[in-house]
Amino acid sequence: MQIRFNQLGTTLILLTGVAVCLPAAAQVSPAAAVTGVVRDVQGVAQAGALVQVMAAGLDVPRTTFTDIHGRYSIANLIPGKYAVQASAALFISTSKDNLQLHPGKWSVVNLTLATLFDTSAWLPAERRKSDEPGDEWKWTLRSSANRPMLRMADDETGEATSVLTSSSATETRRDSTQARATFTSGDGGFGHGGTHSVLAQGRELADGSELMLRMDVGTPTEPAGVGPSTEVEVGFGRKLGYGGAVRTVVSYQGHPELLSSGGTTNGIGVTTFQMASAEQIALGDTVKIEVGSEVYAVKAVGTAMGADPFFRVAVQPSENWTVGYRMATARELQSFGDLDAVERDLPVTVCAGSHMETEHGRHQEVSVSRKLGHGVAEVTYYHDAMDHPAVAGRSVLPDGEPVLQSLGASGFGVLQDPSTASFRFLASGYSAGGMNLMVSEPLGPGLWAALEYSTGSALSGRKVADGMSLAEASDQLYLASGQSATFAVRGRLIRSGTKLRAAYRWQPTGLVTAIDPYRAFSDQAYLSLAVRQPIHMGRLLPPGLEGTLNVTNLLAQGYKPFLSSDGSTLVLAQSPRTLEAGLSVTF
Incomplete structure (x- = not known):
């Protein structure tokens, strides 16, 4: 009887506890x-x-x-x-x-x-290349994601309490290789007309250094009977201690389709050899220094050699402020990041009397930037001393008259590309300065928008009139002040995988060279864009297939046409219209 009473008491206690706990449990919200x-x-x-x-x-x-x-x-x-x-x-x-x-x-x-010196946050970051925006083909040395990582654990709990990374440490890794084959057709700009087959290969070595190779074989449409154009670029880069890095790019270009003239000599074909090198030095988290140079040799109707150095320093006195200074001589190489892509631009070299001249200048600027939330605002004051600025143009010849005879008969130095009906010549030098204001803001992960405004001066073609030869038109170019404004979007759409860079840059239509020519968007007049879109269709198409589109000055704005003395129609423009499309496969 006593046992039954104890069992009954235990049961009552348990039921009472359950009844008390149920209302409390019902009040607990799901996590x-x-x-x-x-x-x-x-x-x-x-x-x-x-x-x-x-x-x-x-x-x-x-x-x-x-x-x-x-x-x-x-x-x-x-x-x-x-x-x-x-x-x-x-x-x-x-x-x-x-x-x-x-x-x-x-x-x-x-x-x-974002890093303290994240140049991607300072959109624009670099001038556009013909294969942009293939971001995966850029060097990865400045990416901290590849640096060795050490987690510190608490002795008692074993949980991680902090994370440390080292810029100089090494980790065991295997060599990794990636390659891409690209086929493009159309007018890709001066020296890039016709069809092009490009093979690029990147390899990361076990010691963390990188090797890149790019080969481009082109088939120009004009003039008839010339051989293919050839471009070969090799790049090597490696890390240095304390967050530093060094890169070197060697380039050879052979363009038998280009025509050069000047003085009493005309020639067919242009050959260039270029070697660019840059080093990045980080002094703690406060100062970053970039220094480098490019040496080149050009063979056309004559031979020209030269060097284009640059120097850049950025100081971060606080988390939100950055003060910088930059000196550059070539527009294509102004910073360490300009060697992200190994492709090099063709130097504009013409014959002036008994010697060869190349485009050359000196740019200096002082900038102050501030972080605004996730965006950046930057103010820059600059001064340019241009010795021989290049002027671009197109020609429309009657009755199939050869371009070489039309533009070079007077002995005026000019470099011509019959495949794209375009030409380049060097004008008289000038000195100018101005101010640049840029504001950028992220639109989403990996997608940025920027608004840029510049003041300065450029060469104007308003005095160029019908009946002038190209040499006389060059003499009529004069320095005029003006402003430019740019709105740009750049990055990657996460869902579709589309990589794009689109910009609309406005400046007065009478100007035939760019205001603030060393700015990143100065080579993209008016409406310009570059798109790389992955193409998927189940198993019918190979993986890694992408379509590419590259357009400059889509609406052909800013043209200065005139009827030359020989009856041909010539057009001077800051950036003549180009349109190139193609396919690429990454494997």
Whole structure:
């Protein structure tokens, strides 16, 4: 009897406890969770980034690290308002505040990290190349995502408490190789007409250095009977201690389709040899120095040799402010980042009397930039001393008259490309200065927009009239002041994988050279764009297939046409219209 009484008492106690706990359990809300991806401003996923979730009611922040794909997730959070922060070595931390987490739901928060000297945040970053925007073909030496990472663990709990990276340490890795084959056709600009077959290969060696090779074989449409054009570029880069790096690019170009004239000599074919080298030095997190030079030799109707050095320094006195100085002589090589792509531009070289001359100048600028949220505002004052500025144009000849006889008969030095009906000549030098204001802001992961305004001077063709020869038209060019404005969008659309760079740059139509010619968008007059779109169709098409489109001055604006003395119609323009399309396969 006593046993039964004890069993009954135990049962009553258990039932009473369950009845008391049920209402309390019913009041507990389902837990919330947060997840997302951490990328840098170029859209590259950052592995090993520290993610923290903080709230007023949490004594210790909930922490986790991103995986190899940059993803993170933190579950079992009490619903309410939180702040999510991501940080990594050599990056500026970023956070999402006032995040409301709801019961039983996952909240997606994607975060973007930027470095102290992130040139991608200073859109525009570099001048456009013909194969842009193939960003995966750029060097990866400045990416901190590849640097070795060390996690420090607590002795008692074993949990990771901090993350350290080293810019000079090495890690065991295997050689990795990637290649791309591209076929393009159309008018790709001066020296890039007709059809082109391009093979590029990039290889990352076990010691962290990189080797890149690019070969371009073109079939010009004019003049008849000439051989193919050839371009071969080889680049090598490696890391240095304390966040430094060095790159060297060697280039050979042979263009038998180009025609050169001047003085009493005419010639067919242009051959160039170029070697560019640059070094980047980081003095802690405050100062970054870039120095380099390019030496070149050109063989046309004569021979020309020269060198184009540059120097750039940026000082970061605080997290949000940057002060910089830059000196450059060539528009194509002004910084370490200009060697991201190994493709080199063809130097404009013409015969002037008994010697050869090349486009040359000296650019100096002082800039101040400030971070505004996730964007950047920058003010620059510059001064240019142009010795021999290049002027571009097109020719429309009657009855198939040869371009060489039409433009070079007077002995005027000019470089011509019959395949694209375009020409280049060097005008008289000038000196000018001005101001540039640029504001950029991210539109999403890996996608940026920029607004730019410049004041300065450029060569005007308003005095050029019908009946003049090209030499007389060159003498009528004069320096005129003006302004330019640019709106640009650049980056990658995450869902479609589309890589694009689109810009509309306006300046007065009477000017035949660019205002602020050393600015990144100065070579893209009016409406210009470059698109690279992945193409998928199940198993019918090979993986890695992409379509490319490259357009400059789509609406053919800013032209200065005139009827020359020999009856041909010539057009002077800051950037003549070009249109090139093609396909590429990455494997």
